[in-house]
Amino acid sequence: MVYYFTSNVTGSSSMIYMGKDKFENEELIKYGWPEDVWFHVDKLSSAHVYLRLEKGQSWENISEDLLTDCAQLTKANSIEGNKKNNIVIIYTPWSNLKKTPGMETGQVTFVRPNMVKRVHVEKRINDVVNRLNKTREERTPDLSEEKIVREREERSVRREEEKKRKQEDLKVQAERKKEAEARSYGHVLNETKMKSNRAISESSGGRDVLDLEEDFM
Template identity: 35%
Template sequence: MYVYESTHDDKTFCLLMGKDKYENDLMIKLFYKEMNAVWFHVNNYSSSHVYMLLKSPIKSDVKLSDLVSHQHINDAMQLCKSNSVAGNKLQQVEIVSTPFTNLKKSGDMDPGQVSFKSTRFLSYFTCYARDNTVLNRLEKSKLVLDADLTSTEDIMNLADSMDKDAIDYVEISANISAEDKVLPNLEEFLRKCKKSKDGQRIEMYVKTHSLRLKLMERLRRKLKKVNKSGKNKIIGGIDYSDFSYV
């Protein structure tokens, strides 16, 4: 699961995005109402599922645009559009948005497919051409929540070769408990968050462990470069090939 920061006028909202259709399903299954999450998707096209975490619940008679600036909404829309194979090629697309609690998932649906409990709580926005300035800013804030890399042979080899990022990562990881790592996988981490009913838990986790998560992301990219052999290698559970969203 990818985590971004959308910051404008001294206000920051956390944006979450699944890395593929299976992780999208996992997020639908294990997100919970206390997160105050609002879901975004390119209407009528396959795209990433993007969630904005609000500071308080959104009431049924209140529009998202009354609570959040257009700049924050545009950040979420640009992530959706840019991670839509068809939508990214279009000059403009319609984005559908709704509170997470209005999503409906049944067993007969394909991975990544979702419906709604009520169409009354849907909002529609127009997202125009791809804005690389917005996407580059969001990319700089991106962190990945996935299984810890400490025990992997590749990381230890980098540390042995005196790679500073690897050494720092191993040292930081050695001084935190297993409870503070995303172990053994994202699903277990999200289950713990849901059980806690703490709507700020994911955001606080990212804030507390931002340095380690940034090191983890840099190391994954280093390993991808080192191990590049014509095909992208899956490293620490993350496949850095082109996304295919449903």
């Protein structure tokens, strides 16, 4: 079971989701997306909360209001953290999560610890938590299939982009070839290098051009 929430504090809908227990957390760790940002209460047990960003958005530039929503939801879903004031929520991109042999179910570490950010939460804000809870939906998604579909779509987009890039390269090459040929013909037909019949005759000791042509033949 996965719980989904919707935040509209930025003017557009942002999806926040989390697993029901540590077993769902393990699945979320395994099948996360590159756009996902992971949240957890620092040094305390809590739900693994994820924010799914739009493509092109950076996890380092999450708006303050959206960050507050994610932090408050994470705090509210920590048995111990929900009771305390002045706690710290940590967050990092899903791609920075790391599983090592021997780790317990749902437990993670980080590929790069310096990519983990922290946000201080002074206290629970009930208005925020209640607003988000009103949007909660319970689903049982096929996380593996969802990721397969997403990766297939990504490959299709990359192929299309590569096709367009090659077409642009061919177009540029054709234009350069055309320009090169134009310069070549321009050199051949340069008027300053052309000679009149009279000039040819004078340079040939007064012989007629027709005579020269007959000699050539």
